Amino acid sequence: MATLTRVHEVPSADALHVIFVHGLGGEALHTWMHNPKDHTTLWPSWIGEDVGCNVWVAGYGASLSGWSDSAMHLADLGEALFSALQVEQDLKGRRFVLVGHSLGGLVIKSGMTQAQVLGDPQRVTLLERVAGVVFVGTPHQGASLASIAQGLRLLLRTNTQVINMANDDAWLKLLNGQFRALKTQYNFGVRVFFESKGVLIGRKILGISFGSRLLIVDRNSSDPGLTGVVPTAIEGDHIEIAKPKSRRELIHKALVEFLKGIDGGPASYPPTGGAPPVPWSNSADLPTTLRNTSAPLLSWPSTLSDGTWLMRPELEVLSESLEVESSGTHFLLGEPGCGKSSLLVRLAQEWQTAGRCVLAIKADRL
Incomplete structure (x- = not known):
């Protein structure tokens, strides 16, 4: 707080x-x-x-x-x-x-x-x-x-x-x-x-x-x-x-x-060089809204410094599992630092590219 x-x-x-x-x-x-x-x-x-x-x-x-x-x-x-x-x-x-x-x-x-x-x-x-x-x-x-x-x-x-x-x-x-x-x-x-x-x-x-x-x-x-x-x-x-x-x-x-040196008067909308206010999204904008909401949590590095993605067999297994049971709850378990977050980021990016709705949330404590 x-x-x-x-x-x-x-x-x-x-x-x-x-x-x-x-x-x-x-x-x-x-x-x-x-x-x-x-x-x-x-x-x-x-x-x-x-x-x-x-x-x-x-x-x-x-x-x-x-x-x-x-x-x-x-x-x-x-x-x-x-x-x-x-x-x-x-x-x-x-x-x-x-x-x-x-x-x-x-x-x-x-x-x-x-x-x-x-x-x-x-x-x-x-x-x-x-x-x-x-x-x-x-x-x-x-x-x-x-x-x-x-x-x-x-x-x-x-x-x-x-x-x-x-x-x-x-x-x-x-x-x-x-x-x-x-x-x-x-x-x-x-x-x-x-x-x-x-x-x-x-x-x-x-x-x-x-x-x-x-x-x-x-x-x-x-x-x-x-x-x-x-x-x-x-x-x-x-x-x-x-x-x-x-x-x-x-x-x-x-x-x-x-x-x-800064003007403290009433703020202008929008300021010079700024973007116009973002309108409330309707149902047709759902994929975009979810993409924007997920952006901070999907910023976890998932590639090497040069942008190269190292192919991992777990990605294909995870994708197939989700296709078979799309309405179920799936858990990805592993030791700290083994790459769980990177794997999920990659999966979310692929699904977003395919036009699917993806919402990424973060829960540190359950």
């Missing part, structure tokens, strides 16, 4: 709205405060005061380990965030900017790409109102900490969000490609910041650091690969860059400049 809390409000009806989305292990307010005991250090409030905009903070379950709390899959988090944005009355018809720290940036991308492919006209309208996206230490290509945590998953009981953030994750690469296509279509602004220091793994005694430093998101992973968007290095580690200590720091001044 995602929640939205307004932390700064301005009287102007045409003012821009800015939503801050925290990252892994973060919290709606404390992620953005360099002193959690002093509410005046809340960075989003500074942004509201200096830009003259409405500011919100989003909260959701983002625990690193299942020992402390369970967490939703990244795709579900994106859906939850955009559901919260859609039902918030004070955001109706208003343009807004999304600011994501670490995992929060991936949640934003997930919500935006799903809004595009699911075909719900209300979600498409919401997507059209996105005026800008800001990434703060977001691992577009994966994070080193996530890869380490995944290796220790039995000990840590790492949540699914952590697994989604591992280095060179195939799903992350696909998500980034979809986001880049959205940027081209809707032409919203993008700003990127990344850390220049590693997080201290050790202790500080009398101001002296003892231990080693781990760079969570490096320059390459922080770069979404968008033409004209140059990532900016911020002095500080992965945690520090989201909580500037003063308004003189680069990340604060750069974000203020970015937001002041």
